[in-house]
Amino acid sequence: MQQGKRLSIYLLALASLFLNGTSPTKAQTATIFEGARLITGDGGTPIENSAFVVEAGRITAVGRRGDVRAPAGAARLDLTGKTVIPALVDAHSHIGYMHNLTSGPQNYTRENILDHMQKFAYFGVAASMALGSDFGELPYELRDEIAAGKHPTAARFVTAGRGIAPPQEIRDMRHSAYRITTEAEARAAVRELAARKATIVKTWVDSRGGTIPKLEPALYTAIIDEAHKNNLRVTVHATALSDVKALVRANVDGLAHMVGNVDDELIDLLKSHPNVYFTLALGGLRRQLYAPWLNPPHHLISETVSPEQIKRLQDRMAKGPSANAQQTWERLSAGVKRLAAAGVRIGVGTDGGGQQGDQFIGWTMHAELENMVAAGMTPTQALLAATRTSASIVNLDELGLVAPGKSADFVVLDDNPLVDITNTRRIAKVYLRGQELPRAAMAAKWQAEFRTASTR
Numbered sequence: 001m002q003q004g005k006r007l008s009i010y011l012l013a014l015a016s017l018f019l020n021g022t023s024p025t026k027a028q029t030a031t032i033f034e035g036a037r038l039i040t041g042d043g044g045t046p047i048e049n050s051a052f053v054v055e056a057g058r059i060t061a062v063g064r065r066g067d068v069r070a071p072a073g074a075a076r077l078d079l080t081g082k083t084v085i086p087a088l089v090d091a092h093s094h095i096g097y098m099h100n101l102t103s104g105p106q107n108y109t110r111e112n113i114l115d116h117m118q119k120f121a122y123f124g125v126a127a128s129m130a131l132g133s134d135f136g137e138l139p140y141e142l143r144d145e146i147a148a149g150k151h152p153t154a155a156r157f158v159t160a161g162r163g164i165a166p167p168q169e170i171r172d173m174r175h176s177a178y179r180i181t182t183e184a185e186a187r188a189a190v191r192e193l194a195a196r197k198a199t200i201v202k203t204w205v206d207s208r209g210g211t212i213p214k215l216e217p218a219l220y221t222a223i224i225d226e227a228h229k230n231n232l233r234v235t236v237h238a239t240a241l242s243d244v245k246a247l248v249r250a251n252v253d254g255l256a257h258m259v260g261n262v263d264d265e266l267i268d269l270l271k272s273h274p275n276v277y278f279t280l281a282l283g284g285l286r287r288q289l290y291a292p293w294l295n296p297p298h299h300l301i302s303e304t305v306s307p308e309q310i311k312r313l314q315d316r317m318a319k320g321p322s323a324n325a326q327q328t329w330e331r332l333s334a335g336v337k338r339l340a341a342a343g344v345r346i347g348v349g350t351d352g353g354g355q356q357g358d359q360f361i362g363w364t365m366h367a368e369l370e371n372m373v374a375a376g377m378t379p380t381q382a383l384l385a386a387t388r389t390s391a392s393i394v395n396l397d398e399l400g401l402v403a404p405g406k407s408a409d410f411v412v413l414d415d416n417p418l419v420d421i422t423n424t425r426r427i428a429k430v431y432l433r434g435q436e437l438p439r440a441a442m443a444a445k446w447q448a449e450f451r452t453a454s455t456r
């Protein structure tokens with residue numbers, strides 16, 4: 001009895017310490033952000049001189065300054081002169097592999113994955129979806145821990161789990177994929193992913209320049225059919241026009257890369273399958289032709305990437321573009337214009353963190369937005385792709401909009417990205433789940449790590 005009483009007094013004291021120490025009172029939890037140009041993420045006209053209220057990590061009111069009432073006791077933050085956008089979402093990345101000058105499954109640790117998710121957050125990216133390179137228990141554990149709020153400075157980790165691939169495709173980052181040669185194996189792999197609550201299924205339909213047999217239509221048809229039976233979607237790496245058409249006819253949900261050519265037949269097919277989405281992953285090609293952000297490196301790159309890794313990419317880029325890079329870019333950008341004009345669903349997928357390419361984590365989002373505009377999309381279309389559309393692709397309804405009921409994940413910019421899309425890089429503050437990210441402390445930690453690494 002005595003012991004129980006002492007315990008309950010102790011618990012009460014602990015609770016009050018917790019409440020006073022870390023959990024603000026209701027009045028303190030509400031904040032009204034006033035004066036910014038607000039791009040809500042719905043693709044509409046921005047709200048000039050806006051106001052929005054954040055309470056307990058959620059957005060509760062949005063409107064014009066003066067029309068939105070602050071709850072009693074709310075803190076006020078003046079954002080006059082700033083532009084606010086929803087936090088960005090990357091629907092195609094490879095997380096946990098890259099670490100300084102090495103890339104591979106040996107780097108796929110809890111620490112490295114969390115480091116990548118913190119880097120995404122630092123760049124204003126609230127969620128990133130790893131497409132088919134994850135393995136083991138870690139992706140599911142970390143996804144669930146971040147969703148439960150255990151890592152407040154990390155972006156949400158969305159996982160497709162292990163990809164599904166024919167034997168010849170299983171190398172590099174596809175080492176973790178389910179090896180399938182029969183429909184039964186394909187269906188079993190999908191059912192396992194469904195049991196793990198993977199967000200989407202990833203597969204590859206690519207002859208790799210005629211060097212390997214492509215995944216057979218019968219097998220991808222089985223993957224798609226089994227996925228849909230299990231309430232899962234399928235996204236495919238495919239770049240040949242004939243494969244993309246066949247996949248759309250087979251009811252695929254997404255294409256992880258831009259298709260090499262866009263013709264009338266594809267546009268008609270996409271119009272009759274309006275939910276099919278594309279992410280474009282233009283960065284690897286475009287930076288061969290245009291990467292002023294690398295020389296000298298943009299400060300966001302210097303803050304998050306080790307000097308030796310930056311130098312390696314500078315050295316590679318100094319060799320100049322591959323022979324047909326300009327021609328390929330022109331062909332792809334003509335296709336992007338056609339897809340956008342036809343109202344095809346376009347999200348942002350950067351392929352960031354990819355094995356071969358120094359696809360700097362987080363930075364690739366901002367480079368890709370610029371690439372999409374260079375390809376002919378408007379800044380409004382590109383931002384819509386990176387916010388509401390990508391949030392729906394990664395199945396996170398709480399993201400993608402600054403609107404009542406959504407999670408308070410947004411980026412405060414020093415200038416307007418609708419005037420110049422590269423203004424998405426002029427990040428003043430990032431908020432995740434209503435909390436301002438301690439960006440200066442995060443950058444200081446990375447600088448200390450780079451110093452230690454270079455003196456080893």
Ligand SMILES: [Zn+2]
Nearest residue numbers: 092093131351
């Ligand atoms: Zn990829």
